Amino acid sequence: MSDNKIFIFDTTLRDGEQVPGCKLNTQQKLEIARELERLGVDVIEAGFPISSPGDFEAVAQISTHIKNPIICGLSRAVEKDIKTAAEALKTARRPRIHTGIGTSDSHVKFKLKTTREKVIERAVAAVKYAKSFVEDVEFYAEDAGRTDNEYLARVIQAVVDAGATVLNIPDTTGYCLPDEYGAKIAYLKANVNGIDKTILSTHCHNDLGLATANSIFGVRHGARQIECTINGIGERAGNTSLEEVVMVMRQHAHLGFHDNINTKLLNPISQLVSDRMGMPVQPNKAIVGTNAFAHSSGIHQDGVIKKRETYEIINPLDVGVDQSKIVLTARSGRAAIAYRAKNIGYNLTKLELDKVYEQFLQVADRQKEVGDDDLTDIIGKLKGVAV
Ligand code: KIV
Ligand code: ZN
Numbered sequence: 001m002s003d004n005k006i007f008i009f010d011t012t013l014r015d016g017e018q019v020p021g022c023k024l025n026t027q028q029k030l031e032i033a034r035e036l037e038r039l040g041v042d043v044i045e046a047g048f049p050i051s052s053p054g055d056f057e058a059v060a061q062i063s064t065h066i067k068n069p070i071i072c073g074l075s076r077a078v079e080k081d082i083k084t085a086a087e088a089l090k091t092a093r094r095p096r097i098h099t100g101i102g103t104s105d106s107h108v109k110f111k112l113k114t115t116r117e118k119v120i121e122r123a124v125a126a127v128k129y130a131k132s133f134v135e136d137v138e139f140y141a142e143d144a145g146r147t148d149n150e151y152l153a154r155v156i157q158a159v160v161d162a163g164a165t166v167l168n169i170p171d172t173t174g175y176c177l178p179d180e181y182g183a184k185i186a187y188l189k190a191n192v193n194g195i196d197k198t199i200l201s202t203h204c205h206n207d208l209g210l211a212t213a214n215s216i217f218g219v220r221h222g223a224r225q226i227e228c229t230i231n232g233i234g235e236r237a238g239n240t241s242l243e244e245v246v247m248v249m250r251q252h253a254h255l256g257f258h259d260n261i262n263t264k265l266l267n268p269i270s271q272l273v274s275d276r277m278g279m280p281v282q283p284n285k286a287i288v289g290t291n292a293f294a295h296s297s298g299i300h301q302d303g304v305i306k307k308r309e310t311y312e313i314i315n316p317l318d319v320g321v322d323q324s325k326i327v328l329t330a331r332s333g334r335a336a337i338a339y340r341a342k343n344i345g346y347n348l349t350k351l352e353l354d355k356v357y358e359q360f361l362q363v364a365d366r367q368k369e370v371g372d373d374d375l376t377d378i379i380g381k382l383k384g385v386a387v
Contacts, residue, residue: 006225008042008043013029015227017047029046029058032272034066043225046063047074049085072095083129097136098139100168103143104143106143144170144172152169156195170203170227185218199225201225204240207236211241230270231288293312293314295311296327301335301336327369328371330361
């Protein structure tokens with residue numbers, strides 16, 4: 001295995017499913033888990049088994065039926081959570097328990113109402129207890145993004161010594177700047193003994209729209225796992241979006257990172273998750289939004305028609321989109337009209353195009369978009385009269 005393999009840890013079914021209104025039943029979770037397996041994710045965080053009998057059942061079913069990825073269950077640093085996670089995971093071929101505790105001053109003082117030293121004790125006890133059930137134990141330092149690096153390194157050192165195999169450094173509140181987050185990962189790599197035998201993981205929230213940038217800075221500074229969700233869904237403003245981090249790594253191959261994802265399945269799985277969760281994807285969402293490969297201004301359309309790469313850095317086929325779209329609006333030019341007219345069977349002469357364009361602008365100023373039917377109508381009328 002090369003040092004630059006980036007493990008993709010999908011938490012659509014856990015952090016993503018926490019979103020109000022996104023609740024899934026076990027069958028739907030299993031259906032999405034099967035597609036995540038086909039997509040090639042390395043880890044599926046299937047749920048938080050102690051949270052409800054339904055979530056327990058979903059984790060148990062996914063553990064039984066999904067064989068290739070690691071199946072992970074979340075827990076707090078609490079014995080009954082960890083034991084329940086272990087039970088839910090017992091049929092998994094490759095089980096992982098994900099346990100952890102808040103480490104920022106805000107979490108230690110106000111949420112946990114305890115001390116930093118007690119947090120370290122609880123973290124160590126949780127990892128040791130989880131190790132009594134499974135070999136693969138991931139530890140999360142909740143709100144690591146706002147935890148000072150020196151204390152964070154002490155927590156991480158203690159859990160590495162207790163046997164944690166993966167170390168999750170969440171920017172729980174989406175607070176960090178990319179260079180700060182990258183420096184945090186680099187600090188841990190430099191200051192924790194034995195960290196090279198573990199995998200450092202990013203888990204970034206998107207409160208400031210920086211989740212993808214932070215995850216990429218994380219791997220550039222030594223993290224080797226990215227936690228993310230399909231369509232970037234997750235608490236509040238969401239998590240790092242899987243499709244974005246994967247395509248950043250593909251588009252910037254010089255960074256040398258690689259992963260197992262079959263990118264042609266990105267759009268189909270985006271639609272499946274959106275449909276099953278009843279959570280629409282914003283049209284301008286990178287990679288999977290309906291406008292991600294749509295061109296509507298005349299200048300752009302002219303460029304794309306001449307050569308797609310003038311305004312597209314990704315080939316839509318690579319992410320499972322059939323083709324780019326030339327959308328006709330009042331901002332479109334003659335090149336786009338000639339192109340769309342040709343698609344519906346009309347090869348317009350220059351004179352015809354000028355006339356169609358004039359009529360087209362009248363219609364386009366009245367409505368948001370001009371469809372094929374409108375265009376056929378305009379051409380038909382003009383052909384019938386003077387053209
Ligand atoms: O954002 C976060 O800190 C989390 C942890 C539970 C991993 O989701
Ligand atoms: Zn989270």
